[in-house]
Amino acid sequence: MTNADRAELRSAADTVLARLVSDPTGTARLREDQWRAIEALVADRRRALVVQRTGWGKSAVYFVATSLLRARGAGPTVIVSPLLALMRNQVEAAARAGIVARTINSSNTEEWEAVQAEIADGTVDVLLVSPERLNNPDFRDRVLPSLAAATGLLVVDEAHCISDWGHDFRPDYRRLRTMLAELPAGVPVLATTATANARVTEDVAEQLGTGAGADALVLRGPLDRESLSLGVVQLPDAAHRLAWLADHLGELPGSGIVYTLTVAAAEEVTAYLRHCGHTVASYTGRTENADRQQAEDDLIANRVKALVATSALGMGFDKPDLGFVVHLGSPSSPIAYYQQVGRAGRGVEHAEVLLLPGREDEAIWKYFASVAFPPEELVRRTLDVLAGSDRPLSLPALEPQVELRRTRLETMLKVLDVDGAVRRVKGGWTATGRPWEYDAERYAWVARQREAEQQAMRDYAGSTACRMEFLRLQLDDEEAAPCGRCDNCAGARFSDKVTDGALDAARGELRRPGVELEPRRMWPTGLAAVGVALKGRIPAAEQSFGGRGLGRLSDIGWGNRLRPMVAPGAPDHPVPDDMFSAVVTVMADWARGPGGWASGEADAPPRPVGVVTVASRTRPRLVESLGSRISEVGRMPLLGRVDHAPELSELHVSRTNSAQRVRALHEAFTVPPALGEAVSQAGGPVLLVDDYADSGWTLAVVSRLLLRSGAKGVFPLVLAVQS
Incomplete structure (x- = not known):
């Protein structure tokens, strides 16, 4: 040319x-x-x-x-x-x-x-x-x-x-x-x-x-964003960070985004800010498509001050006059952070970017790091199952035979597909029979990169140097230089002070206990393939009522208290007094709320008449003390404990997918004869007490046993809920 x-x-x-x-x-x-x-x-x-x-x-x-x-x-x-x-x-x-x-x-x-x-x-x-x-x-x-x-x-x-x-x-x-x-x-x-x-x-x-x-x-090209003024506000705890948002959100220019690390936190922050009079909306992976579109439109039209969002609102959202991005919790990577703050200031001369790191950030990073590419033995197991099948296997059919959560299993299969070891066809997945090597060096390198990126975010939060230059250097921008705009270059533009009223309201919000637990209604698919004769809908007579938990592990309120308590290797102690008081509040709200036994509704279930605990090998003192104290306060007899099956020397429950959990659990517990007689003669529902609900399958299996033993209903109650 x-x-x-x-x-x-x-x-x-x-x-x-x-x-x-x-x-x-x-x-x-x-x-x-x-x-x-x-x-x-x-x-x-x-x-x-x-x-x-x-x-x-x-x-x-x-x-x-x-x-x-x-x-x-x-x-x-x-x-x-x-x-x-x-x-x-x-x-x-x-x-x-x-x-x-x-x-x-x-x-x-x-x-x-x-x-x-x-x-x-x-x-x-x-x-x-x-x-x-x-x-x-x-x-x-x-x-x-x-x-x-x-x-x-x-x-x-x-x-x-x-x-x-x-x-x-x-x-x-x-x-x-x-x-x-x-x-x-x-x-x-x-x-x-x-x-x-x-x-x-x-x-x-x-x-x-x-x-x-x-x-x-x-x-x-150079990666400086001349419109962005970066800053970090260090605050002592989650209540102060929420209060800071309530006090300062109105001072931020235009409308913007408040990012959180989890869905639970986004919903929690949204509820609190609305209570404080701010016009905000939640935007997460749980938000329906139509609601997402409405939320995006509301932000673009400045009908809301902010969307409180997870990373679901990231790449691709385009609002040129977005005035601020606040992170309530630190992303685990400077690249992810730069990507998200890049939503702001695209068509305006000045936009505020603020990071409010929290102590729970690292626990959340650790969780997301745990869902990396599976170890070789699980990959080989998957390939063997596919190779041994005479037909394609769908994810639901494959899941019971492999100890991987469905989303992680699907991601692994996609990688294997690219590598030529499996192929996706109509009806599911098949093995190709081609030789495949586990690239341990690559996966270890990815893990090291994640750790280095996490350390970089710790360094960013504590740095006294130019923040934009720090991010640009992380992105290998050869033209990186001090920006002259960030809090370290030009001085902090926002105080870390919060008003007493906002702090009291934030503490009240974070201390508000109670999480609903929906009962399991359907058995996982594919159980017959692993020798478990359960399928389809769980009969109504074998389902528990809806339950309650004190808080989610991903909450920024109770989650910070509960995570250390149920962490692997954590010491076993009786339930703390303030935590038990919160449980009592949960029970009172539960009883009086919609569908509660004290709600006065015509179809309300009967009041529980006894307490049953679930055997625990890791936290027996915690569970037994919780059950005993509920029995005393509620003036209900402590009927006994659902035990582990005598022939079970050690209970290994996969924390990966539902089918594997049910496979391990369905014969893992037993109702002792004395407990069976007690729940049968109690004449009403029982309150089933445990420390932790992850998938909900332990509660479903144990509730089924109690109901088959003659209980007139089961109300599950736990301290911690996974999500």
Whole structure:
């Protein structure tokens, strides 16, 4: 292409940009690196990796390139995009540039056939697909080959997902190797991300085939965000952090996001801030799609001061005038932190970014680290089960035979699929029989990286140096320099003081006890495969009533008290007085609340007439003291204890999936004859007391035993609830 041709192409590119950004004057101009990327894709049909800060305009590169390529007869652009919010924003942005965009993802299954027909007719300019689609058997075998053959440009958005989270987040991204291999020669490829250090950049380049051997263009810009003012507010406990939010939320500019580390914390903080008069909404992985969309719209329209969100609100959410991001608890990685704070200040001159670290952060980090790639023996077990089956096995069918939680099992299978050891087909998964080696060195390296990233976040919170420079150095930004804006450069802009009223209200909120426990109603699927003759719906006569717990382990209130108490190896003590007082409050609220035995409702269950405890090998003093004191305060007899089966020398209950738990538990307990007679003659329901409810299966199995022994009903009561 001649220089004159390139000049004409640049002019056409700027014209498309003006439409994209709704510039009626037509004076909008591409950044120099934007043009370099577009030129590489359109004029030279090269592969490019663009690492630029959030808000730089990476989406403009692929939309402008799409328009130019389509005008020259190229096929549609395929964008692999990780989050639904990102897809919604991109479809709207494409329309502004006159580009017809469609999407195939889990939320619009009813539209897939119509979208595929439009693609076949050539009326679609951009197809956005979630990475999970790449390994859907029907899409992979029926749609992907023809799509790869017709693609004019392949875009991998948020490409750091390939490396930065690896098998922990989106192993489906690694399926892109297959699609890249099937692309016709000369089809350009663009990978974009805002959060990649040198390690990640190199890995993404290798994964996507955009390394030096492929003559790739790598465009990496400075990662400073001149609008962001970073700060850390150190506060002594969760109550002070909640109170600080209540006192200072109104001082923060515009509207923004308050990030929490867990769903429970998001819901807890939302309830408290609403109680204090703030207009906020919760946004988590538990939020329904329609409610998520409404919450996003409310924040964009400034109808709420903040969304209190988990990482479910992250990549792809675009509000240019977002005025602040506050983290109530520290993410475990500076890369994740930079990604989330990059939501703010994209279209305003100043935005506040504040971190309020908490002592519970490390326990939450530890939990998420525990769900990394499984040890080799579990992987081999899975491969053996698949190899021994004469048919594909679905996740529900495979789960009872492998000690892995379903989400972790599925993630592992996706990695094995990419490695060629298994294959997803209609009906489930099969083993390919190909040799496979457990990459222990890689997984150990990933674990070391996680530990290093956690230490970096500890260092960030305690640093006296420039905070933006710290983050940029973590991202290997060679142009990192003191920002002059953060609290360490320019002085703190927010006091750590809180008002007495807000602190009292926060303490009241965090001390408010009580978590509902829904009874198990269905047995896990596949139990017959492991020799357990239970299936389908649990008969109503064998189900407990709904139960109660004192608090969730993930709460920022009671969770901080309960986590050390039920941690492995924790000393066994009688229940503390203040904790028992809170349990009494839970029971009183339970009795008087909806469906409670003292509610006065016509169909209210009878009042419990006795107390039964569950045998515990690790915390017998805690459980027995709790049951005994409830018996005294409630003036109910302590009827006895459900024991471990005599032939059971040691109870090993898998904490991985429901089928394995039920397999271990269904014959693990026994109702002694004296207890069976006592519950049968008690003439009413019993209160079943235990220390901890994780999956709820221990309570379900023990309740079933008591009901089959003649109990007239079972009310489960525990101290700690896992989630």
